[in-house]
Amino acid sequence: MKHNHLYNYILTIADNSLILAQRLGELCGHGPSLETDIALTNISLDLLGQTRSYYQYAAKLKGEDSTEDDIAFLRIEGDYKNCLLVEQPNTHFGYVIGRQFLFDVYHFMLIEKLQHSPDETLAAIAKKGIKEVSYHKRFSGDWVKRLGDGTEESKKKMQDAIDDLWRFTDELFYMTDVEKAMAKEGIGIDVSTFKEKYYEEVSEVLKEAALTVPENKYFNKGGKEGIHTEHMGYILAELQYMQRTYPNMQW
């Protein structure tokens, strides 16, 4: 493929949105209140919309009658390039919020820069997404504060989630060969440049939430290279169920 790097680069961004949208989709109808249910579904819908724009662009680059659905549903696990953070389960509402918050702060910084990419399609998708992601970040940040500085129980639950999910944050800034190549070409973003800013912003919110910033220095990575946690197979089993069971049909 002519645009191999760009194609793979798009997937590293879009797969995060797809898998997080899928995780949030599991919660629909099961939230702690109707209002949070609606808000989380909204976020899921935003991410899904972004995913579709990215995949449609990737399908165009790939040619050969490729479609957004082929890309979404018909890859093997190792070809999904999302980070490990977004595939983590909805253990409880604290985890849902923790995962969202740790991702949103990164996501906002990423697409803020991506808006200025010389690749017009990527820039346009980022421009459209920035307002949505800014809302996601406000929503999840506010809930981190509510739960962290709420009751004893909520504080413990929020702290548990942050402590547990912290080990997946470093991977966000790990640069794969594809990312390096695209950054070098000036099209992609060097995510390592805003790592420090990310931890500063996250720590600030955690402190405001009366939570402890984890000191853990051991991190897990692999998703961006296609090596996922045990959760991923189950996510794909549901995601791909229809397309795998009834191949080559229109829905």
Added chain:
Amino acid sequence: MSEKEVKNLEEIFEARISRDEKIEPKDWMPEKYRKTHIRQISQHAHSEVVGMLPEGNWITRAPSLRRKAALLAKVQDEAGHGLYLYSACETLGISREELYEQLHSGKAKYSSIFNYPTITWADMGAIGWLVDGAAIINQVPLCNTSFGPYARAMVRVCKEESFHQRQGYEIMLTLCRGTEEQKAMAQDALNRWWWPSLMMLGPTDAESVHTEQSMKWKLKRKSNDELRQQFIDQTVPQADILGITMPDPDLKFNEETGHYDFGEIDWDEFWQVVKGHGPCNKERMSARVNAWNNGEWVRDAAMAHAEKNANKKVAKAS
């Protein structure tokens, strides 16, 4: 207030309704009117919220990204309907917590249709086409009902329901124009959803306990049997376009009446499900109760946080 005064107020009240004036929350209303409306509006709100579950069941397995987004948006609309119906209900002097309590304890009912399982993707089509179709027939007259907040909520609900119905029919159409397997999936869904959809229009007129009073208050404009006939007459030709068959050997057009004659509805099944013994009553209720119980610490935290913030503001001001 003396009996005479109450009677006088009641007369004025009934006269307003018959002049098609809207009753607003702060207006005087007979206690029975208030209670009946709390019952009906909350039952409607509960149906929206429980109704999220059978469709929510397919969000993670939707067959394409477009369908996944549409389904998510649809289930979200239902949450929104629940929200404004609960709000309309709250204007009658009952809290959302009390309403949930009634749902969770089994005191309040919700539409029995949601106690049937969604076992294939075609069920997403059949629910939109048939269940939302029957709901619209029930609900359109409510846009002109006498209680203002309910009538206004229903205007919005009906607009969205009609969109959902077209979306469901379009899923069925796509399946019926697809492969043999897809068409069989559509037929199977129709077989399972047809009779329960007819039951959604309520018991036959002879068995319906609330009809007369509801007619007077414009909570109802037509009887259950009239609505059912209207639903059948409009839906059978749609099945013909799809090229699938209603699971009713007695269904045929009656030239004399201009309506479709249809077979006997299994009312024993209807009452079994209403009484809590349908295929998914237990699952639906435990999903709702679990969501509420598991969310308690979250709601408590939000309240505690809001109180802390309010105290901080007071401390700052003083």
